[in-house]
Amino acid sequence: MNFPKFALLKMSLNKGEHTWTAADLKPGESARILEIAEDRVPLKLFDMGCLPGAEIELCFEAPFRDPMYFRVADYRLAIRRELASHIILEQRA
Amino acid sequence: MSDKGRYLRVALAGNPNTGKSSLFNALTGLNQKVSNYPGITVEKKTGSFRLNDTTTVELVDLPGTYSLHASSPDEEIVLRTLTERENSDRPDVVIVVADVTNLKRNLYLFTQIADLGFPCILALNLSDQIDRKGLKIDVEALQQRFEMPVISISARKKRGMELLKQALASDLKPVATPLYAVPEEHRSAAEQVRQDLGLSNTYGGWLWLTQGNAVEGVSSGEAKQWRIGETVNRYNYLERVIQTHTQRIPELDRSRTAKLDRVLVHPVWGLVILFTLLFLIFQAIYAWAEVPMNLIDTAFSDLSERLSDRFPDGFLSRLFTEGVIPGIAGVVIFLPQIIILFAAISFLEESGYMSRVVFLMDNILKRFGLSGKSVVPLISGTACAIPAIMATRNIENWKERILTIFVTPFMTCSARLPVYAVLIGLVIPSHSVLGLELQGLVLLGMYLIGFIAALGASWGLSKLLRDRQSSHFIVEMPSYRRPHLRNVLLTIYEKSRSFVVNAGKIILLISVLLWIMASNGPGDQFRSAATYVSASQPELQGEALELAIETHRLEHSYIGILGRIIEPAIRPLGYDWKIGIALISSFAAREVFVGTMATIYSVGSDEEQPVLERLRLEKNPETGKPFFNLAVGISLLLFYAFAMQCVSTLSVVKQETNGWKWPLVQMLFMTGLAYVVALIAFQLLQ
Known part of the structure; x- marks a missing residue:
């Protein structure tokens, strides 16, 4: 498996239409990352291997459903819902 | 200089939660020192051990980091130590500790450090889990691929230490060709930065060039894009390495941590368990610590009495028996609480549960500018602020940590209780209101006032203090592990020593x-x-x-x-x-x-x-x-x-x-x- 080219990351988001993001996942659901809004997401997340092409699964939600506990690229990671909403997922088949 | 005096400077680098500290402890034992980097509150751990008859190793434990991009003071320390040519901690060799269960992310940091031109040793930790987790790594092939020694170790069980030392003693060389080449169009700019900042090589220049705001003329947005380019490039490369040299039987490991987390981070049961644990910690430092504290108190006043009987009465004798000895007692008296609290905290950290505490409490505490981890110091503060403030050391974000330190003394500590008892008894009538004792209600009110003051002050102050680093919440949830006694004891020893x-x-x-x-x-x-x-x-x-x-x-x-x-x-x-x-x-x-x-x-x-x-x-x-x-x-x-x-x-x-x-x-x-x-x-x- 190869990650999509760098150019793909530069695509800006179309604000009008609804995009399917990691914040929309339900516990137990997983999807492949399509792109990440790079101006909103800190480098640390990229550094940790959270990159387009990787599989992401929502494992648990904290009380009041925030933060969210994901499994991505072989390890577990908690981020806030707001940040998760900048991780765009491939549409479900 | 004689042959016996040869020193080898070695740095330990690696992701957080890889067992880097365990390896540091295994190598240096009690021969270690904790200090601060000048001017900032990042902990600096150094130690030494004898490699062989001719060489002593001076070991620096660098703060855990996921990459050489610096977004916090600790990460900047790592970047500076490894790129600045004149840095006083600049190592001769870097040991990169990698956790085998997510090798790719660990190798990412390894390839960055190798590209800085250091002779490296890759230490694959938790080797005893390789087979159990259904993961097979071709160590020999990795060694050839990276042209560096790759050694399987188990830091906790002290396995592989001899091989590691042998590798350190051997003739180590940096990589011949960098694994990631700085893009042609930016190479001269990176070279310029290297010269301006006195860095060791061009890749170091590139790291500072893409640091964002570190170099004039490069916007942080641009820098970020360049850097993401590097990240994608490295991960693509590593994906191929992993595919070729490791074999994974998937789904084998999901079991234990996932099962535990189903209960431990549950919105209801997770909180019940968390607050039960916090109550136990509170109980331990509030009530159980009292026994040794009373013993210390009695022992010191006995000592005072005995000495004052023996010495002739005079200023010096009284200074000693009424001033100095009770003063020392006033320091030692805190040790039981510090020992108990840090036993609990290092247990929570070592087991991996502390990250779950952060996860569960973040939503509530972020509103007050605090970290999820602040809950431990705040609750401990109702017993005593001294150990509680020391317990803020593991809050990574500077602002959240300062806020926690600042507001913890508002929590009603046990030293306020005798004062409250006298004052409440004095001015509050002992009536009962709606079947509740009025004096008791006022005491409860005092606890509440302390709690509200702590959160309120934190809320207000969080508006005033500027962030020194990005406040993004990105927390890895490590696999649960059995806490290791040696690490717990060393933490307790170090905290007590530094307090005294x-x-x-x-x-x-x-x-x-x-x-x-x-x-x-x-x-x-x-x-x-x-x-x-x-x-x-x-x-x-x-x-x-x-x-x-x-x-x-x-x-x-x-x-x-x-x-x-x-x-x-x-x-x-x-x-x-x-x-x-x-x-x-x-x-x-x-x-x-x-x-x-x-x-x-x-x-x-x-x-x-x-x-x-x-x-x-x-x-x-x-x-x-x-x-x-x-x-x-x-x-x-x-x-x-x-x-x-x-x-x-x-x-x-x-x-x-x-x-x-x-x-x-x-x-x-x-x-x-x-x-x-x-x-x-x-x-x-x-």
């Missing part, structure tokens, strides 16, 4: 100073107190006479004079100079208030009940009514709830923030707040 040598000496110094001020005075009134008392109250005899002399001495000691000096300032709060004396002397520790009141009012015992009885009789000379009325009582209660009346807390804040700025700001803020609130309360109730 850092905060301890300040506490000792100030408590001796306070003793000198209370037991010495200028002028005749102090020196010939007995003559004055017998002249003014000739009817007194025996114990009553002795008590009256002691009172007279205190009134004319330096503290007594100071009490009179501050009287105009505290009169609007309803206090007289006698309370002024108690306020100043209880700066050593809040509970000293009761003992000082006992001396001032010539009460033979410093138990709460007799003091309370005596205070009840005290009349206001102007009105003839009881002095300690509701207004004075409430004013004092509120003053003790908010004021920074604790030298030990200030010393420990100085230790933890690495300077006098924060303890001073904290003292001004808390005592100022206490003054205003007590003033308003007294004026309204009067």
Whole structure:
């Protein structure tokens, strides 16, 4: 498996239409990352291997459903819902 | 220099939670030192061990990081240490510790460090889990691929240490060709940065060039894009490496951690378990620590007594037995609480549960500018602020950590309880309201006030303080592990040691100073107190006479004079100079208030009940009514709830923030707040 080219990351988001993001996942659901809004997401997340092409699964939600506990690229990671909403997922088949 | 004196400087680098500290402990044992990097509050761990007959290794444990991009002070330390040519910690060799369960992310950092031109050793940790997890790694092939020694170790079980040392002793070389080439179009800019900043190679220049705002003419957005390009490139490369050299039987590992987390981070059960644990920790430092604390107290006062019997009476002997020994006791007395709290905390950290605490509490505490981890210091603060403030060390974000340190002393600590008991007994009637004891309700209210003050102050201050680093919440949830006894013991040892040598000496110094001020005075009134008392109250005899002399001495000691000096300032709060004396002397520790009141009012015992009885009789000379009325009582209660009346807390804040700025700001803020609130309360109730 190869990650999509760098150019793909530069695509800006179309604000009008609804995009399917990691914040929309339900516990137990997983999807492949399509792109990440790079101006909103800190480098640390990229550094940790959270990159387009990787599989992401929502494992648990904290009380009041925030933060969210994901499994991505072989390890577990908690981020806030707001940040998760900048991780765009491939549409479900 | 002789052959025996050869030193090899080695740095340990790696992701957080890879067992880097375990390896550090395994290699250096007790031969380690914890200090601070100059000017900032990042912990610096150094140690040494003998490699062979000719070489000693000086080991630096670099802060855990996921990459060489610096977004926090600790990460900047790693970047500086590994890129600056003149850096005093610049290593000869870097050991990169990698956790085999997510090798790709660990190798990402490894390839970055290798590209800086260091001879590296890749230490694959948790090797005993490789087979169990259904993961097979072709170590030999990795070694050839990276042209560096790759060694399987188990840091906890101290396995692979000999191989690691052999590798360190061998002739190590940097990689011939970098694994990632700085893009052609940016190479000259990176080279320029290398020269300007005195860095070791072009890739180092690239790291600073893409740091964002570090170099003029490059916007942070642009820098970020370039950097993401590198990240994608490296991960693509590593994906191929992993595919070729490892074999994974998937789904084997999901089991244990996932099963535990189904309960431990459950919105209901997770919180129930968390608060049960917090309650147990509180119980341990509040109640269980009391046994050893009483033993320490008795042992030291026995020692004082025995020594004062042996020495001839005089200033030096009293300085020693009444000033220095109780001062040392005042330092040692905190050790049981520190030991118990850090046993608990390193247990939570080592097991991987601390990340779940952060996950569960983030939503609530982020509203007040605090970290999820702040919950442990805050709850511990209801027993004692000293260990609680030391427990903020593991909050990574600078702002969240400062806020936690700043507001923890508002929590109602156990030293306030004797003060509250006397004051509540004095001014709150023992009625019951709706079947509830009024005095008990007021005490509960005092706890609540402390809690609200802590959160409120944090909320307000979080608006004022600027972020020093990105406040994004990105927390790895490590696999659960059995805590390792050696690491727990080393943490406890290190925390106790650093408390005694850092905060301890300040506490000792100030408590001796306070003793000198209370037991010495200028002028005749102090020196010939007995003559004055017998002249003014000739009817007194025996114990009553002795008590009256002691009172007279205190009134004319330096503290007594100071009490009179501050009287105009505290009169609007309803206090007289006698309370002024108690306020100043209880700066050593809040509970000293009761003992000082006992001396001032010539009460033979410093138990709460007799003091309370005596205070009840005290009349206001102007009105003839009881002095300690509701207004004075409430004013004092509120003053003790908010004021920074604790030298030990200030010393420990100085230790933890690495300077006098924060303890001073904290003292001004808390005592100022206490003054205003007590003033308003007294004026309204009067």
